[in-house]
Amino acid sequence: MIGSELDAAGVHDEALRDAYRRCRAINAEHGRTFFLATRLLSPAQRPAVHALYGFARRADDVLDGFDSRSAVQRAEELQTLAGALFARLVEKREAGDDPVVEAVVDTARSYQLDWQLFDDFLASMRMDLTVTDYPDRAALDRYMYGSAEVIGLQLLPVLGTVAPREEAAPYAAALGKAFQLTNFLRDIDEDLTRGRIYLPADELAGHGVDRDVLTWCQQQRRTDRRLRAALMEQHAFTRRIYTQAQRGIALLHPRSRPCVSTALTLYSEILDRIEEMDFAVFAQRARVSTSRRLQVASVGLVRAWRARATRSHEVRPSTGTSI
Structure with a gap:
């Protein structure tokens, strides 16, 4: 099936096809919900989405792996x-042989896609090397622009409008x-183990919560009333x-709407x-069951088939215009 996707996307060079296959494997292994949603895109769109996910994951693995690297x-x-990305994308010269870089450059x-989008993403990734707390919403938003909002902007030309x-x-x-705010709530335990808190300190403080309270809750594997109130506020904001x-x-191309709607749901x-x-975030990890994911995806699949039926063929965009 991946071969037909690459054919539809106009990727014929064998080395480049292998690079896209690697990105698809990364997506399938690490982004189960996201990967499921990509199945609702047209075959021509999927390789690009896998490449963008693969690059973001490569950077994330550098920063978040639980290992002995300093x-x-x-x-x-x-x-x-x-x-490597700058050399290939901007300077148009060879730089290493990372297949993920090759796919995302293509x-x-x-x-x-403008280099600035990638530069902003990498700037936020560098923040994770030194920044462990965010004093207020504005500071967190600066981080999230590069780490999350830019991803949506990268995907937009692929999705079409x-x-x-x-x-x-x-x-x-x-x-x-x-999506990232959801991850922050779900992964508080894991992030705190890495020494990071991705919630605005001043908003937590409004409920009497600070790093010491979070650490105590983690050690006790419980959510006390102060933290519960703080998380309820963050939950409502994310909603x-x-x-x-x-x-x-509704502004997206019809063939992309089922995918995005499914991912959002x-x-x-x-x-x-x-x-x-x-809000027992230190006692268990919030998950959507496999059966529920398949149920939502099956509805999206029907909508995706209907949307594709209106198109007799698909062409890979070669310009930055809406499709």
């Missing part, structure tokens, strides 16, 4: 990855933000971002699970 070693690895050129792309951009950015992002689905249901378990 901060200096991680910084060097991230700089090597950034340097995608960036095909969809005319029926309106000018700049009209859809704020909604695409909001969806990336909503509002989903509401904003959902308004942008499944990710937002992680918030449902967090609420249902009474």
Whole structure:
């Protein structure tokens, strides 16, 4: 099946096909919900999405792996990855043989993705090397622009729009933000183990919560009343971002709407699970069941088939215009 996707996307060079296959494998292994949603895209769109996910995951693995690498070693690895991308995409010269870089460069050129989007992403990734707390919402938003909103903006040309792309951009950015805010709530335990807190310190403080309280809750594997109140506030804020992002689905190309709608539904249901378990984020990890994911995806699949049926053929975009 991956061969037909690459054919549809116009990828014929065998080395490049292998690079895209590697990105697809990364997506399938690490992004189960996201990978499931990509199955609802047209075959021509999927390789580019896999490439963008694969590159983001490569950077994430440099920063978040639980191993003995020092901060200096991680910084060097991230700089090597950034340097290879810059050399290939901007300077148009050979730089190493990382298949993920090769695939994402091909995608960036095909969809005319600006280097600035990648530079902003990498800037936020570098913050994870030194920043462990965010004093307020503005500081967290600066981090999230590069780490989450930019991902939505990168995907937008692949998804296509029926309106000018700049009209859809704020909604695409909001969806990336909503997904990451959901991760922050779900992964508080894991992030704290890494020494990081991705919640605004001043908003936590409004409920009497600080790093010491979070650490105590983690050690006790419980959520006390102060933390529960703080998480309820963050939960409500994230819901509002989903509401904003959902308004942008109608601006997407019809063949992309089932995928994005499915991803939004499944990710937002992680918030449902967090609420249902009474915000016991240190006792268990919120998950959407496999059966539920398949149920939502099956509805999206029918909608995707209907949307594709209106098109007799698919062409890989070669410009940055809406499709």
